[in-house]
Amino acid sequence: MNVAEAVGTALTRLGVETVFGVVGSGNFHVTNALAAGGATFVAARHEGGAATMADAYARVSGGLGVVSVHQGPGLTNAVTGITEAAKSRTPLLVLAGEVAASAVRSNFRIDQAAIAAAVGAVAERVHSPETALADVARACRTAVAQRRTVLLGLPLDVQAAEHPGPVVIPANKPLAAPVPLLPVPPPAAIARLADALAAAERPVFIAGRGARLSAAAEPLRELGERCGALLATSAVARGLFGGDPFDLDVSGGFATPVAGELISGADLLVGWGCSLNMWTMRHGSLVGEGAKVVQIDVEAEALGAHLPVDLSLIGDAAETARLADAELAARGHASAGYRSAEVAKRLTHEGRWRDQAYKDESDDEHIDPRTLSIALDDLLPEDRTVAVDSGNFMGYPAMFLAVPDADGLVFTQSFQSIGLGLATAIGAAVARPGRLTVAALGDGGALMAIAELETAVRLGLGLLVVIYDDEAYGAEVHHFGPDGHPLDTVTFPPADLAAIARGFGCAAVTVRDRAGLGAVEEWLAGPRDRPMVVDAKVTRHQAAWWLEEAFRGH
Numbered sequence: 001m002n003v004a005e006a007v008g009t010a011l012t013r014l015g016v017e018t019v020f021g022v023v024g025s026g027n028f029h030v031t032n033a034l035a036a037g038g039a040t041f042v043a044a045r046h047e048g049g050a051a052t053m054a055d056a057y058a059r060v061s062g063g064l065g066v067v068s069v070h071q072g073p074g075l076t077n078a079v080t081g082i083t084e085a086a087k088s089r090t091p092l093l094v095l096a097g098e099v100a101a102s103a104v105r106s107n108f109r110i111d112q113a114a115i116a117a118a119v120g121a122v123a124e125r126v127h128s129p130e131t132a133l134a135d136v137a138r139a140c141r142t143a144v145a146q147r148r149t150v151l152l153g154l155p156l157d158v159q160a161a162e163h164p165g166p167v168v169i170p171a172n173k174p175l176a177a178p179v180p181l182l183p184v185p186p187p188a189a190i191a192r193l194a195d196a197l198a199a200a201e202r203p204v205f206i207a208g209r210g211a212r213l214s215a216a217a218e219p220l221r222e223l224g225e226r227c228g229a230l231l232a233t234s235a236v237a238r239g240l241f242g243g244d245p246f247d248l249d250v251s252g253g254f255a256t257p258v259a260g261e262l263i264s265g266a267d268l269l270v271g272w273g274c275s276l277n278m279w280t281m282r283h284g285s286l287v288g289e290g291a292k293v294v295q296i297d298v299e300a301e302a303l304g305a306h307l308p309v310d311l312s313l314i315g316d317a318a319e320t321a322r323l324a325d326a327e328l329a330a331r332g333h334a335s336a337g338y339r340s341a342e343v344a345k346r347l348t349h350e351g352r353w354r355d356q357a358y359k360d361e362s363d364d365e366h367i368d369p370r371t372l373s374i375a376l377d378d379l380l381p382e383d384r385t386v387a388v389d390s391g392n393f394m395g396y397p398a399m400f401l402a403v404p405d406a407d408g409l410v411f412t413q414s415f416q417s418i419g420l421g422l423a424t425a426i427g428a429a430v431a432r433p434g435r436l437t438v439a440a441l442g443d444g445g446a447l448m449a450i451a452e453l454e455t456a457v458r459l460g461l462g463l464l465v466v467i468y469d470d471e472a473y474g475a476e477v478h479h480f481g482p483d484g485h486p487l488d489t490v491t492f493p494p495a496d497l498a499a500i501a502r503g504f505g506c507a508a509v510t511v512r513d514r515a516g517l518g519a520v521e522e523w524l525a526g527p528r529d530r531p532m533v534v535d536a537k538v539t540r541h542q543a544a545w546w547l548e549e550a551f552r553g554h
Contacts, residue, residue: 003132004159006167007095008033010136013169016066018430019095020054022047022077024070026097026108030154031068039066042430042459045451047074049423051081055090056387056410056427064091064144065427071097071156072108079119080417086120086149087414088236089209093143093150098125100157116151125153129161133169147213184315184323185296192311193320194327196294200268202338203229206251206280210273210297211317212237212406219321220272226328228337229270230262233406234280235398235413240406245344249351252280254399258350262343264288271295273317277306296320353399366539367513369393369468373400375514376438376466379521385410385428385437389421389445392474393538397440397466407432419448422465426452429461436464436528443469443497450500453531457505462528464520465506467497470540477540494537501533508533 008030019034020042035041044050051067058065069078075096085092099106113123124139126132143150197203205224217240224231231241232248241247248259263286276295284307287293292310295303296317303312349355354374362368373396386401387410388394403409410428412420425439446467456463473490481487498508509519511534523532
Protein backbone atom coordinates (compact mmCIF):
# COMPACT_ATOMS: atom_id res chain seq x y z
CA MET A 1 0.00 0.00 0.00
CA ASN A 2 1.41 3.38 -0.93
CA VAL A 3 0.89 6.58 1.05
CA ALA A 4 -1.94 7.87 -1.17
CA GLU A 5 -3.87 4.66 -0.53
CA ALA A 6 -3.12 4.82 3.18
CA VAL A 7 -4.33 8.42 3.42
CA GLY A 8 -7.61 7.61 1.65
CA THR A 9 -8.15 4.53 3.80
CA ALA A 10 -7.42 6.48 6.98
CA LEU A 11 -9.91 9.19 6.10
CA THR A 12 -12.74 6.71 5.57
CA ARG A 13 -11.93 5.04 8.88
CA LEU A 14 -12.06 8.45 10.50
CA GLY A 15 -15.65 8.79 9.31
CA VAL A 16 -15.44 10.56 5.94
CA GLU A 17 -18.47 9.41 3.94
CA THR A 18 -18.73 11.92 1.07
CA VAL A 19 -16.02 13.62 -0.96
CA PHE A 20 -16.47 16.25 -3.66
CA GLY A 21 -13.88 17.07 -6.26
CA VAL A 22 -12.41 17.08 -9.73
CA VAL A 23 -9.83 14.35 -10.34
CA GLY A 24 -6.47 14.94 -11.97
CA SER A 25 -3.25 13.00 -11.87
CA GLY A 26 -2.22 14.53 -8.55
CA ASN A 27 -5.28 13.41 -6.59
CA PHE A 28 -6.25 10.32 -8.61
CA HIS A 29 -4.95 7.66 -6.24
CA VAL A 30 -6.09 9.23 -2.96
CA THR A 31 -9.57 9.79 -4.39
CA ASN A 32 -9.79 6.19 -5.58
CA ALA A 33 -8.67 5.01 -2.16
CA LEU A 34 -11.44 7.04 -0.53
CA ALA A 35 -13.99 5.43 -2.85
CA ALA A 36 -12.54 1.97 -2.23
CA GLY A 37 -12.90 2.61 1.49
CA GLY A 38 -16.61 3.28 1.12
CA ALA A 39 -16.78 7.03 0.65
CA THR A 40 -19.10 8.43 -2.03
CA PHE A 41 -17.23 10.56 -4.54
CA VAL A 42 -19.23 13.38 -6.13
CA ALA A 43 -17.51 14.57 -9.28
CA ALA A 44 -18.08 18.25 -9.98
CA ARG A 45 -17.38 19.99 -13.28
CA HIS A 46 -15.16 22.71 -11.77
CA GLU A 47 -13.03 22.75 -8.65
CA GLY A 48 -14.68 25.97 -7.47
CA GLY A 49 -18.03 24.20 -7.54
CA ALA A 50 -16.56 21.16 -5.77
CA ALA A 51 -15.19 23.26 -2.91
CA THR A 52 -18.51 25.05 -2.44
CA MET A 53 -20.44 21.78 -2.56
CA ALA A 54 -18.22 20.40 0.19
CA ASP A 55 -18.69 23.62 2.20
CA ALA A 56 -22.49 23.40 1.95
CA TYR A 57 -22.43 19.68 2.70
CA ALA A 58 -20.54 20.37 5.93
CA ARG A 59 -22.93 23.15 6.95
CA VAL A 60 -26.03 21.02 6.41
CA SER A 61 -24.70 17.67 7.65
CA GLY A 62 -22.92 19.11 10.68
CA GLY A 63 -19.80 17.06 9.95
CA LEU A 64 -16.53 17.46 8.09
CA GLY A 65 -16.61 18.52 4.45
CA VAL A 66 -13.95 17.07 2.15
CA VAL A 67 -12.88 18.22 -1.32
CA SER A 68 -10.19 16.62 -3.48
CA VAL A 69 -8.30 18.61 -6.13
CA HIS A 70 -5.27 18.40 -8.40
CA GLN A 71 -2.14 20.35 -7.56
CA GLY A 72 -1.54 23.85 -8.94
CA PRO A 73 -4.48 24.88 -11.16
CA GLY A 74 -6.81 22.42 -9.47
CA LEU A 75 -6.22 24.27 -6.24
CA THR A 76 -6.31 27.76 -7.71
CA ASN A 77 -9.62 26.97 -9.44
CA ALA A 78 -11.02 26.11 -6.01
CA VAL A 79 -9.71 29.17 -4.17
CA THR A 80 -12.94 31.22 -4.17
CA GLY A 81 -14.90 28.33 -2.66
CA ILE A 82 -12.12 27.68 -0.16
CA THR A 83 -12.08 31.35 0.83
CA GLU A 84 -15.84 31.34 1.44
CA ALA A 85 -15.48 28.25 3.64
CA ALA A 86 -12.53 29.72 5.55
CA LYS A 87 -14.32 32.99 6.23
CA SER A 88 -17.40 31.06 7.36
CA ARG A 89 -15.35 28.84 9.70
CA THR A 90 -16.58 25.72 7.92
CA PRO A 91 -14.80 22.51 8.99
CA LEU A 92 -13.47 21.63 5.55
CA LEU A 93 -10.55 19.43 4.54
CA VAL A 94 -9.02 20.26 1.16
CA LEU A 95 -6.98 17.36 -0.21
CA ALA A 96 -4.63 18.83 -2.78
CA GLY A 97 -1.90 17.17 -4.73
CA GLU A 98 1.43 18.99 -4.45
CA VAL A 99 4.54 18.83 -6.57
CA ALA A 100 7.55 17.04 -5.12
CA ALA A 101 10.11 19.23 -3.41
CA SER A 102 12.66 18.21 -6.04
CA ALA A 103 10.41 19.21 -8.99
CA VAL A 104 11.63 22.78 -9.00
CA ARG A 105 10.75 23.34 -12.69
CA SER A 106 7.27 21.83 -12.58
CA ASN A 107 4.59 23.88 -14.31
CA PHE A 108 2.34 23.04 -11.37
CA ARG A 109 4.66 24.49 -8.72
CA ILE A 110 3.08 27.25 -6.63
CA ASP A 111 3.34 28.11 -2.95
CA GLN A 112 0.21 26.26 -1.88
CA ALA A 113 0.75 26.97 1.81
CA ALA A 114 0.97 30.70 1.09
CA ILE A 115 -2.32 30.53 -0.83
CA ALA A 116 -3.96 28.85 2.16
CA ALA A 117 -2.66 31.49 4.54
CA ALA A 118 -3.71 34.31 2.21
CA VAL A 119 -7.37 33.26 2.29
CA GLY A 120 -7.57 32.35 5.98
CA ALA A 121 -7.20 28.58 5.70
CA VAL A 122 -4.72 26.44 7.68
CA ALA A 123 -1.88 24.87 5.71
CA GLU A 124 -0.91 21.30 6.56
CA ARG A 125 1.10 18.70 4.66
CA VAL A 126 1.71 14.96 4.58
CA HIS A 127 5.43 15.18 5.28
CA SER A 128 6.64 11.59 4.94
CA PRO A 129 5.46 7.99 4.77
CA GLU A 130 6.27 7.59 8.45
CA THR A 131 4.23 10.62 9.56
CA ALA A 132 1.38 10.32 7.03
CA LEU A 133 -1.33 9.04 9.37
CA ALA A 134 -0.40 11.51 12.11
CA ASP A 135 -0.43 14.32 9.54
CA VAL A 136 -3.91 13.33 8.36
CA ALA A 137 -5.21 13.03 11.91
CA ARG A 138 -3.80 16.45 12.83
CA ALA A 139 -5.42 18.08 9.79
CA CYS A 140 -8.81 16.53 10.56
CA ARG A 141 -8.58 17.45 14.22
CA THR A 142 -7.81 21.07 13.38
CA ALA A 143 -10.69 21.26 10.90
CA VAL A 144 -13.26 19.79 13.28
CA ALA A 145 -12.16 21.00 16.71
CA GLN A 146 -11.25 24.52 15.63
CA ARG A 147 -13.87 24.79 12.85
CA ARG A 148 -11.23 25.69 10.29
CA THR A 149 -10.71 25.09 6.61
CA VAL A 150 -7.52 23.06 6.27
CA LEU A 151 -5.48 22.58 3.12
CA LEU A 152 -3.67 19.23 3.33
CA GLY A 153 -0.88 19.12 0.74
CA LEU A 154 -0.09 15.68 -0.68
CA PRO A 155 3.36 15.81 -2.34
CA LEU A 156 3.49 13.42 -5.29
CA ASP A 157 6.72 11.73 -4.23
CA VAL A 158 5.35 11.08 -0.74
CA GLN A 159 2.07 9.79 -2.17
CA ALA A 160 3.91 7.28 -4.33
CA ALA A 161 6.15 6.01 -1.54
CA GLU A 162 5.42 2.74 0.23
CA HIS A 163 3.54 3.16 3.50
CA PRO A 164 5.58 1.46 6.23
CA GLY A 165 2.82 -0.21 8.19
CA PRO A 166 -0.89 -0.98 8.57
CA VAL A 167 -3.48 1.80 8.67
CA VAL A 168 -4.47 1.87 12.32
CA ILE A 169 -7.21 4.33 13.30
CA PRO A 170 -9.33 4.09 16.50
CA ALA A 171 -12.66 3.12 14.95
CA ASN A 172 -14.65 4.33 17.97
CA LYS A 173 -13.29 7.88 17.80
CA PRO A 174 -14.03 9.33 14.36
CA LEU A 175 -12.61 12.81 14.04
CA ALA A 176 -15.64 13.85 11.99
CA ALA A 177 -17.84 13.62 15.10
CA PRO A 178 -19.41 16.76 16.60
CA VAL A 179 -17.18 18.96 18.72
CA PRO A 180 -17.66 18.67 22.52
CA LEU A 181 -19.18 21.63 24.31
CA LEU A 182 -16.73 24.44 24.88
CA PRO A 183 -15.97 26.05 28.25
CA VAL A 184 -18.47 28.48 29.73
CA PRO A 185 -17.95 31.81 31.52
CA PRO A 186 -17.08 31.72 35.24
CA PRO A 187 -19.80 32.38 37.86
CA ALA A 188 -18.86 36.04 38.28
CA ALA A 189 -19.32 36.66 34.56
CA ILE A 190 -22.66 34.81 34.55
CA ALA A 191 -23.76 36.98 37.46
CA ARG A 192 -22.94 40.15 35.50
CA LEU A 193 -24.89 38.83 32.52
CA ALA A 194 -27.82 38.06 34.80
CA ASP A 195 -27.62 41.59 36.24
CA ALA A 196 -27.88 43.06 32.74
CA LEU A 197 -30.81 40.83 31.83
CA ALA A 198 -32.65 41.58 35.08
CA ALA A 199 -32.23 45.34 34.63
CA ALA A 200 -33.42 45.39 31.03
CA GLU A 201 -36.96 46.42 30.15
CA ARG A 202 -36.72 45.79 26.43
CA PRO A 203 -34.10 43.07 25.80
CA VAL A 204 -33.47 41.56 22.36
CA PHE A 205 -31.40 38.44 21.69
CA ILE A 206 -29.59 38.17 18.35
CA ALA A 207 -28.34 34.64 17.68
CA GLY A 208 -25.75 33.87 15.03
CA ARG A 209 -23.92 30.92 13.52
CA GLY A 210 -22.33 30.08 16.87
CA ALA A 211 -25.73 29.74 18.53
CA ARG A 212 -26.93 27.53 15.70
CA LEU A 213 -23.87 25.28 15.93
CA SER A 214 -24.19 24.88 19.69
CA ALA A 215 -27.89 23.95 19.44
CA ALA A 216 -28.80 26.99 21.53
CA ALA A 217 -32.36 27.48 20.26
CA GLU A 218 -34.18 25.97 23.23
CA PRO A 219 -31.92 27.42 25.97
CA LEU A 220 -32.30 30.86 24.38
CA ARG A 221 -36.07 30.47 24.06
CA GLU A 222 -36.28 29.58 27.75
CA LEU A 223 -34.01 32.42 28.85
CA GLY A 224 -35.90 34.81 26.57
CA GLU A 225 -39.18 33.80 28.13
CA ARG A 226 -37.81 34.36 31.64
CA CYS A 227 -36.48 37.85 30.96
CA GLY A 228 -38.97 38.95 28.30
CA ALA A 229 -36.51 39.11 25.41
CA LEU A 230 -37.52 39.24 21.76
CA LEU A 231 -35.64 36.80 19.54
CA ALA A 232 -33.78 37.54 16.31
CA THR A 233 -31.00 35.96 14.27
CA SER A 234 -28.31 36.86 11.80
CA ALA A 235 -29.05 35.79 8.23
CA VAL A 236 -27.01 32.58 8.48
CA ALA A 237 -29.01 31.43 11.53
CA ARG A 238 -32.42 32.28 10.08
CA GLY A 239 -35.10 29.86 11.25
CA LEU A 240 -33.49 29.16 14.64
CA PHE A 241 -36.54 30.48 16.51
CA GLY A 242 -39.14 29.54 13.92
CA GLY A 243 -42.67 29.31 15.32
CA ASP A 244 -41.99 31.38 18.42
CA PRO A 245 -44.56 34.19 18.77
CA PHE A 246 -41.77 36.62 19.66
CA ASP A 247 -39.46 35.68 16.80
CA LEU A 248 -38.37 38.80 14.88
CA ASP A 249 -36.75 36.66 12.15
CA VAL A 250 -33.57 38.26 10.72
CA SER A 251 -31.83 41.31 12.14
CA GLY A 252 -30.07 43.70 9.78
CA GLY A 253 -30.49 44.47 6.10
CA PHE A 254 -33.13 41.76 5.67
CA ALA A 255 -35.14 42.78 8.75
CA THR A 256 -38.80 43.63 8.29
CA PRO A 257 -39.80 47.20 9.21
CA VAL A 258 -41.36 46.03 12.48
CA ALA A 259 -38.28 43.98 13.39
CA GLY A 260 -35.96 46.92 12.67
CA GLU A 261 -38.14 49.19 14.80
CA LEU A 262 -38.25 46.79 17.75
CA ILE A 263 -34.54 45.99 17.64
CA SER A 264 -33.57 49.66 17.55
CA GLY A 265 -35.96 50.24 20.46
CA ALA A 266 -34.20 47.72 22.71
CA ASP A 267 -32.41 48.87 25.83
CA LEU A 268 -30.28 45.68 25.86
CA LEU A 269 -28.96 43.77 22.84
CA VAL A 270 -27.33 40.41 23.46
CA GLY A 271 -25.38 38.72 20.66
CA TRP A 272 -25.14 34.97 21.08
CA GLY A 273 -22.45 33.45 18.84
CA CYS A 274 -23.05 36.38 16.53
CA SER A 275 -20.41 38.77 15.20
CA LEU A 276 -22.81 41.77 15.29
CA ASN A 277 -21.27 42.92 12.02
CA MET A 278 -22.39 45.62 9.61
CA TRP A 279 -24.94 43.31 7.97
CA THR A 280 -26.61 42.20 11.17
CA MET A 281 -26.59 45.60 12.86
CA ARG A 282 -26.86 47.90 9.81
CA HIS A 283 -23.50 49.49 10.58
CA GLY A 284 -24.59 50.01 14.20
CA SER A 285 -27.78 51.91 13.33
CA LEU A 286 -29.91 49.23 15.01
CA VAL A 287 -28.30 50.00 18.36
CA GLY A 288 -30.65 52.51 19.94
CA GLU A 289 -29.49 55.49 21.97
CA GLY A 290 -28.50 54.38 25.45
CA ALA A 291 -28.80 50.67 24.64
CA LYS A 292 -26.30 48.33 26.24
CA VAL A 293 -24.63 45.67 24.12
CA VAL A 294 -23.55 42.26 25.42
CA GLN A 295 -21.70 39.71 23.31
CA ILE A 296 -21.11 36.02 24.02
CA ASP A 297 -18.76 34.04 21.79
CA VAL A 298 -16.32 31.16 22.02
CA GLU A 299 -13.60 33.22 20.33
CA ALA A 300 -12.05 36.13 22.19
CA GLU A 301 -11.08 37.92 18.96
CA ALA A 302 -14.74 38.08 17.91
CA LEU A 303 -15.75 40.11 20.95
CA GLY A 304 -16.16 43.78 20.14
CA ALA A 305 -14.73 43.30 16.64
CA HIS A 306 -17.57 45.19 14.94
CA LEU A 307 -19.37 47.09 17.72
CA PRO A 308 -18.34 48.52 21.08
CA VAL A 309 -19.70 46.20 23.76
CA ASP A 310 -20.53 46.90 27.38
CA LEU A 311 -20.05 43.30 28.50
CA SER A 312 -18.33 40.43 26.70
CA LEU A 313 -18.16 36.80 27.75
CA ILE A 314 -16.18 33.90 26.31
CA GLY A 315 -18.40 30.84 26.26
CA ASP A 316 -20.64 28.44 24.42
CA ALA A 317 -23.99 30.03 23.62
CA ALA A 318 -26.19 27.14 24.77
CA GLU A 319 -24.42 26.49 28.06
CA THR A 320 -24.07 30.19 28.84
CA ALA A 321 -27.80 30.67 28.28
CA ARG A 322 -28.61 27.75 30.59
CA LEU A 323 -26.38 29.13 33.33
CA ALA A 324 -27.85 32.63 33.02
CA ASP A 325 -31.37 31.17 33.18
CA ALA A 326 -30.45 29.20 36.30
CA GLU A 327 -28.96 32.30 37.91
CA LEU A 328 -32.09 34.34 37.24
CA ALA A 329 -34.28 31.49 38.52
CA ALA A 330 -32.24 31.34 41.73
CA ARG A 331 -32.87 35.04 42.18
CA GLY A 332 -36.58 34.53 41.61
CA HIS A 333 -36.49 36.82 38.59
CA ALA A 334 -39.10 36.69 35.87
CA SER A 335 -40.21 39.57 33.67
CA ALA A 336 -42.49 40.14 30.71
CA GLY A 337 -39.87 42.59 29.45
CA TYR A 338 -40.41 43.39 25.77
CA ARG A 339 -43.08 40.70 25.39
CA SER A 340 -46.42 42.44 25.31
CA ALA A 341 -49.71 41.54 23.67
CA GLU A 342 -49.25 44.52 21.34
CA VAL A 343 -45.82 43.30 20.19
CA ALA A 344 -47.17 39.79 19.64
CA LYS A 345 -50.06 41.19 17.59
CA ARG A 346 -47.73 43.28 15.44
CA LEU A 347 -45.48 40.30 14.77
CA THR A 348 -48.48 38.19 13.81
CA HIS A 349 -49.72 40.72 11.27
CA GLU A 350 -46.48 42.45 10.18
CA GLY A 351 -43.74 39.98 11.03
CA ARG A 352 -43.17 38.56 7.54
CA TRP A 353 -42.04 40.37 4.44
CA ARG A 354 -45.00 39.02 2.53
CA ASP A 355 -47.25 40.85 4.98
CA GLN A 356 -45.91 44.20 3.76
CA ALA A 357 -48.01 46.00 1.16
CA TYR A 358 -46.24 46.77 -2.11
CA LYS A 359 -47.03 47.96 -5.60
CA ASP A 360 -46.71 45.05 -8.01
CA GLU A 361 -44.46 46.36 -10.80
CA SER A 362 -44.88 43.35 -13.11
CA ASP A 363 -45.43 44.17 -16.79
CA ASP A 364 -46.25 42.15 -19.90
CA GLU A 365 -42.72 40.74 -20.17
CA HIS A 366 -41.44 40.69 -16.60
CA ILE A 367 -42.57 39.56 -13.17
CA ASP A 368 -41.92 41.55 -10.00
CA PRO A 369 -39.39 39.51 -7.96
CA ARG A 370 -41.54 39.97 -4.84
CA THR A 371 -44.57 38.58 -6.65
CA LEU A 372 -42.47 35.69 -7.93
CA SER A 373 -41.07 34.87 -4.49
CA ILE A 374 -44.44 34.99 -2.75
CA ALA A 375 -45.99 32.74 -5.41
CA LEU A 376 -43.12 30.25 -5.03
CA ASP A 377 -43.47 30.32 -1.26
CA ASP A 378 -47.10 29.28 -1.67
CA LEU A 379 -46.22 26.46 -4.08
CA LEU A 380 -43.26 24.88 -2.34
CA PRO A 381 -43.53 22.27 0.42
CA GLU A 382 -42.73 23.56 3.91
CA ASP A 383 -39.90 21.05 4.30
CA ARG A 384 -37.33 22.81 2.14
CA THR A 385 -33.73 23.97 1.99
CA VAL A 386 -33.08 27.34 0.34
CA ALA A 387 -29.58 28.06 -1.01
CA VAL A 388 -29.05 31.68 -2.04
CA ASP A 389 -26.38 33.09 -4.33
CA SER A 390 -25.09 36.65 -3.98
CA GLY A 391 -26.30 39.68 -5.93
CA ASN A 392 -28.95 42.37 -6.19
CA PHE A 393 -31.72 39.73 -6.16
CA MET A 394 -30.58 37.87 -3.04
CA GLY A 395 -32.93 39.46 -0.54
CA TYR A 396 -36.08 38.29 -2.31
CA PRO A 397 -35.57 34.55 -1.72
CA ALA A 398 -33.82 35.11 1.59
CA MET A 399 -36.73 37.11 2.97
CA PHE A 400 -39.84 35.92 1.14
CA LEU A 401 -39.19 32.17 1.11
CA ALA A 402 -39.93 30.72 4.52
CA VAL A 403 -37.56 28.13 5.98
CA PRO A 404 -38.58 25.38 8.40
CA ASP A 405 -35.63 25.58 10.80
CA ALA A 406 -32.09 26.82 11.25
CA ASP A 407 -30.83 24.36 8.62
CA GLY A 408 -33.30 25.62 6.03
CA LEU A 409 -31.24 28.54 4.70
CA VAL A 410 -27.73 27.88 3.38
CA PHE A 411 -26.19 31.29 2.95
CA THR A 412 -22.69 31.24 1.44
CA GLN A 413 -22.10 35.00 1.62
CA SER A 414 -19.01 35.49 3.80
CA PHE A 415 -16.86 36.32 0.75
CA GLN A 416 -19.71 38.01 -1.16
CA SER A 417 -18.88 36.12 -4.34
CA ILE A 418 -21.53 35.53 -6.95
CA GLY A 419 -21.60 32.13 -8.65
CA LEU A 420 -21.62 29.93 -5.53
CA GLY A 421 -25.36 29.37 -5.20
CA LEU A 422 -25.81 26.43 -7.56
CA ALA A 423 -22.94 24.44 -6.04
CA THR A 424 -24.21 25.35 -2.56
CA ALA A 425 -27.57 23.85 -3.44
CA ILE A 426 -26.00 20.66 -4.81
CA GLY A 427 -23.93 20.15 -1.66
CA ALA A 428 -26.98 20.78 0.53
CA ALA A 429 -29.11 18.40 -1.51
CA VAL A 430 -26.50 15.63 -1.23
CA ALA A 431 -26.34 16.15 2.53
CA ARG A 432 -30.12 16.14 2.97
CA PRO A 433 -31.76 14.28 0.08
CA GLY A 434 -35.14 14.04 1.80
CA ARG A 435 -35.82 17.76 1.46
CA LEU A 436 -36.60 19.81 -1.59
CA THR A 437 -33.59 22.05 -2.20
CA VAL A 438 -34.14 25.40 -3.90
CA ALA A 439 -31.23 27.18 -5.57
CA ALA A 440 -31.98 30.90 -5.83
CA LEU A 441 -29.62 32.54 -8.31
CA GLY A 442 -29.15 35.71 -10.31
CA ASP A 443 -28.50 35.36 -14.02
CA GLY A 444 -24.87 36.46 -13.59
CA GLY A 445 -24.12 33.87 -10.92
CA ALA A 446 -26.07 31.18 -12.76
CA LEU A 447 -24.04 31.64 -15.92
CA MET A 448 -20.78 31.59 -13.97
CA ALA A 449 -21.62 28.15 -12.56
CA ILE A 450 -23.82 26.75 -15.34
CA ALA A 451 -21.64 23.66 -15.90
CA GLU A 452 -22.74 22.27 -12.54
CA LEU A 453 -26.23 21.74 -13.93
CA GLU A 454 -24.73 18.64 -15.53
CA THR A 455 -23.61 17.51 -12.08
CA ALA A 456 -27.13 17.94 -10.69
CA VAL A 457 -28.61 16.02 -13.64
CA ARG A 458 -26.04 13.22 -13.36
CA LEU A 459 -26.81 12.84 -9.65
CA GLY A 460 -30.54 12.75 -10.35
CA LEU A 461 -31.18 15.59 -7.91
CA GLY A 462 -34.73 16.91 -7.65
CA LEU A 463 -33.36 20.43 -7.41
CA LEU A 464 -35.45 23.53 -8.09
CA VAL A 465 -33.23 26.21 -9.63
CA VAL A 466 -34.85 29.65 -9.70
CA ILE A 467 -32.96 32.28 -11.70
CA TYR A 468 -33.93 35.89 -11.02
CA ASP A 469 -32.99 37.02 -14.52
CA ASP A 470 -32.68 40.81 -14.92
CA GLU A 471 -30.13 40.54 -17.74
CA ALA A 472 -27.57 42.49 -15.75
CA TYR A 473 -25.27 42.63 -12.80
CA GLY A 474 -28.07 44.34 -10.94
CA ALA A 475 -26.09 45.55 -7.95
CA GLU A 476 -23.84 47.64 -10.18
CA VAL A 477 -26.76 48.86 -12.29
CA HIS A 478 -28.55 50.26 -9.26
CA HIS A 479 -25.45 51.56 -7.53
CA PHE A 480 -23.87 53.39 -10.46
CA GLY A 481 -26.86 54.03 -12.72
CA PRO A 482 -28.43 56.85 -10.69
CA ASP A 483 -25.21 58.86 -11.01
CA GLY A 484 -25.36 58.70 -14.79
CA HIS A 485 -22.49 56.27 -15.34
CA PRO A 486 -22.59 54.19 -18.53
CA LEU A 487 -23.88 50.68 -17.83
CA ASP A 488 -22.84 48.84 -20.99
CA THR A 489 -20.32 46.77 -19.05
CA VAL A 490 -22.92 45.40 -16.63
CA THR A 491 -25.98 44.86 -18.84
CA PHE A 492 -26.47 42.02 -21.31
CA PRO A 493 -28.81 40.96 -24.11
CA PRO A 494 -31.56 38.45 -23.29
CA ALA A 495 -30.46 34.83 -22.96
CA ASP A 496 -32.70 31.77 -23.15
CA LEU A 497 -31.52 30.19 -19.92
CA ALA A 498 -34.34 27.65 -20.01
CA ALA A 499 -33.07 26.34 -23.36
CA ILE A 500 -29.54 26.13 -21.97
CA ALA A 501 -30.85 24.17 -18.98
CA ARG A 502 -32.71 21.74 -21.25
CA GLY A 503 -29.44 21.17 -23.06
CA PHE A 504 -27.99 19.86 -19.81
CA GLY A 505 -30.98 17.54 -19.34
CA CYS A 506 -33.02 19.65 -16.92
CA ALA A 507 -36.71 20.35 -17.04
CA ALA A 508 -37.07 24.09 -17.60
CA VAL A 509 -39.54 26.90 -18.05
CA THR A 510 -39.39 30.62 -18.77
CA VAL A 511 -41.61 32.58 -16.39
CA ARG A 512 -42.91 36.09 -17.02
CA ASP A 513 -46.01 35.98 -14.79
CA ARG A 514 -47.69 33.87 -12.09
CA ALA A 515 -49.34 31.65 -14.69
CA GLY A 516 -45.93 30.53 -15.89
CA LEU A 517 -45.36 28.79 -12.57
CA GLY A 518 -47.88 26.12 -13.54
CA ALA A 519 -45.01 24.06 -14.95
CA VAL A 520 -43.28 24.25 -11.56
CA GLU A 521 -46.41 22.99 -9.83
CA GLU A 522 -46.52 20.02 -12.21
CA TRP A 523 -42.84 19.26 -11.59
CA LEU A 524 -43.33 19.46 -7.82
CA ALA A 525 -46.05 16.79 -8.09
CA GLY A 526 -43.32 14.32 -9.10
CA PRO A 527 -41.32 12.32 -9.77
CA ARG A 528 -38.71 15.12 -9.45
CA ASP A 529 -36.00 12.88 -10.86
CA ARG A 530 -34.16 15.75 -12.54
CA PRO A 531 -33.65 19.43 -11.77
CA MET A 532 -36.23 22.02 -12.76
CA VAL A 533 -34.80 25.37 -13.89
CA VAL A 534 -37.02 28.45 -13.75
CA ASP A 535 -35.75 31.32 -15.89
CA ALA A 536 -37.78 34.11 -14.28
CA LYS A 537 -37.61 37.30 -16.31
CA VAL A 538 -37.84 39.81 -13.46
CA THR A 539 -38.31 43.55 -13.41
CA ARG A 540 -35.18 45.52 -12.67
CA HIS A 541 -36.23 49.14 -12.28
CA GLN A 542 -36.22 49.00 -8.47
CA ALA A 543 -33.01 48.84 -6.49
CA ALA A 544 -32.94 46.29 -3.71
CA TRP A 545 -33.21 48.10 -0.39
CA TRP A 546 -30.32 46.16 1.16
CA LEU A 547 -27.87 47.44 -1.45
CA GLU A 548 -27.12 50.65 0.40
CA GLU A 549 -25.83 48.62 3.32
CA ALA A 550 -23.78 46.41 0.99
CA PHE A 551 -22.00 49.25 -0.75
CA ARG A 552 -21.33 51.09 2.50
CA GLY A 553 -19.09 48.14 3.35
CA HIS A 554 -16.93 48.53 0.21
